[in-house]
Amino acid sequence: MRSKYFEMSILSLIQLYTIVIGLSFVSLIEKSLLNENSSIFSFKELQFYNILTFLTILFVITRFYHGNVVYLYRTYINNDLPVKGAVLFDFWFILLQGGLLFVIVHFLKEIKVLYILMSILILSDSLWMFTIIKYPRTMNQQNNIIVEFRWMFSNLISGGLLIILLLLLPSILSLILLPIIILINSLINYYMNYSYLFENISIT
DSSP states (O other), X not given: OOOHXXXXXXXXXXXXXXXXXXXXXXXXXXXXXXXXXXXXXXXXXXXXXXXXXXXXXXXXXXXXXXXXXXXXXXXXXSSSOOOTTHHXXXXXXHHHHHHHHHHHHTTTTOHHHHHHHXXXXXXHHHHHHHHXXXXXXXXXXXXXXXXXXXXXXXHHHHHHHHHHHHHHSOHHHHHHXXXXXXXXXXXXXXXXXHHHHHSSOOOO
């Protein structure tokens, strides 16, 4: 049986992850929407590229934060006791993903670097899903890994597409297709895993 201290430790880890994501969000606003010289928001100086990258990365941040927090709740608070070392491994992986999001924000104007980092982020998520399938965190999770299969498969396709676009297409066209791929990937994941992400989640 889980102790109250175990649940409190998981909630503390979620709060720490929230801080990292919050820093990424603040940095995103600074890098994409604020005037570099005066640090003042101005609609007149906003360019199509800035708005497009802001919305794209905001969608990515929202999707990863939502998915990872739900995963932590469902796996470690609304489930059986985890296997030894599972919490530490999962949290460090999630925290590194949050750090990668923070790095991505600082390369918004470098399209090729942005594509490489986004590919690493999405493919690393597939790798993480594979570890969950191969080494379930709880006994209950072992019998319900369809969500991880779906997530891993869609991310592999999206990450592969990003790499192909990076190698074959001009920068301008790649910029337009990046948010389309991210949006489609996110919508597919939300559609296939709606019940997992939104239904029957206990936070106490």
